[in-house]
Amino acid sequence: MGSVLYQSGSPLASLHTSVLEWYDANARVLPWRDPAAGPWAVMVSEFMLQQTPVARVLPAYQRWLERWPKPADLAAEPPGEAVRAWDRLGYPRRALRLHAAAQAIVERHGGEVPDDHAALLALPGVGTYTAAAIASFAFGQRHAVVDTNVRRVLARALTGVAQPTISPTAADQRLAVTALPEDVRTAARWAVASMELGALICTARTPRCGDCPIRSQCAWVLAGSPPYEGPPRKGQTYEGTDRQVRGRLLAVLRSEHGAVPKKALDACWQDHVQRERALDGLVADGLVEPLPRNQYRLPT
DNA sequence: AATACGTGGAG
DNA sequence: TCTCCAAGTAT
Numbered sequence: 001m002g003s004v005l006y007q008s009g010s011p012l013a014s015l016h017t018s019v020l021e022w023y024d025a026n027a028r029v030l031p032w033r034d035p036a037a038g039p040w041a042v043m044v045s046e047f048m049l050q051q052t053p054v055a056r057v058l059p060a061y062q063r064w065l066e067r068w069p070k071p072a073d074l075a076a077e078p079p080g081e082a083v084r085a086w087d088r089l090g091y092p093r094r095a096l097r098l099h100a101a102a103q104a105i106v107e108r109h110g111g112e113v114p115d116d117h118a119a120l121l122a123l124p125g126v127g128t129y130t131a132a133a134i135a136s137f138a139f140g141q142r143h144a145v146v147d148t149n150v151r152r153v154l155a156r157a158l159t160g161v162a163q164p165t166i167s168p169t170a171a172d173q174r175l176a177v178t179a180l181p182e183d184v185r186t187a188a189r190w191a192v193a194s195m196e197l198g199a200l201i202c203t204a205r206t207p208r209c210g211d212c213p214i215r216s217q218c219a220w221v222l223a224g225s226p227p228y229e230g231p232p233r234k235g236q237t238y239e240g241t242d243r244q245v246r247g248r249l250l251a252v253l254r255s256e257h258g259a260v261p262k263k264a265l266d267a268c269w270q271d272h273v274q275r276e277r278a279l280d281g282l283v284a285d286g287l288v289e290p291l292p293r294n295q296y297r298l299p300t
Numbered sequence: 301a302a303t304a305c306g307t308g309g310a311g
Numbered sequence: 312t313c314t315c316c317a318a319g320t321a322t
Contacts, residue, residue: 046318046319049317049318049319050318050319050320051318053308053317054318055317056307056308056317088306088307088308089306090308091307091319092305093305093320094320097320124320127320128319129318129320130319133318145318147318148317148318149317167301167302195318199318205310205311206311233315233316235315238306242304243304243305244306244307247306281304281305285305302322303321304321304322305319307317308317309317311314
């Protein structure tokens with residue numbers, strides 16, 4: 001299907017040109033985008049950016065790479081150190097998976113982040129998005145890099161709806177593949193540029209269409225910017241959930257370097273049943289290590 | 301396919 | 312204040 005789509009003057013080619021020019025002029029300067037940063041830096045950033053905003057990632061990212069400049073540096077440390085360094089980025093299982101991925105890289109890839117998409121996908125914590133992102137951002141390959149930003153940009157620009165589906169679909173993936181420029185280098189630039197457009201202009205809440213480089217080509221805008229129609233998005237409550245309890249427990253364990261008596265953890269949460277469940281869950285996830293004499297610590 | 305999984309800033 | 316939501320993955 002490609003040939004017609006990519007002729008000069010075709011709708012997609014025009015879209016590509018507009019977004020790429022906009023990116024060249026408006027891209028944020030981010031440390032993992034420095035060409036000298038390398039694949040490991042890209043990989044660390046991608047793990048941290050899974051569901052966590054750029055602003056909160058920045059300081060943790062800097063400290064992480066300073067301390068563990070190569071996968072082998074991280075792999076040589078206990079997983080608990082990764083959890084501690086993860087600080088308050090949220091979803092600390094990502095820290096554990098990044099640590100496990102670093103070990104896998106040492107064992108299976110000689111300590112170098114693999115450039116093969118399938119090899120990336122086989123690493124702990126690397127899913128379809130992250131594998132494509134590393135392959136594209138770090139190695140300049142041609143992949144559809146489909147995150148929430150890209151899904152939203154494509155939903156609006158091409159499908160003409162206000163919001164993408166609540167969860168990623170195969171249709172999203174197909175659409176992204178269809179929209180991917182044929183040329184490898186252009187595809188890699190498009191991947192990061194379309195994501196950046198979603199992050200800065202084509203935002204979820206209040207899109208800045210007045211500043212958008214493709215507003216004249218956007219199917220949603222051309223349709224009169226119709227409001228979102230679809231199932232209501234379930235606003236997840238956090239107060240009172242096991243997640244909150246886990247967060248509190250882990251915060252205590254992160255702050256203590258040695259063994260923590262269970263009594264100190266008990267102070268985190270009133271409800272005994274829920275507290276025990278949360279602690280058991282942390283142990284089951286490998287985020288906490290139980291010790292003799294009713295003590296706990298981060299995994300070694 | 302639906303659900304679990306943290307945290308905190310912005311509007 | 313309170314809701315929304317931020318470069319997803321694993322089960």
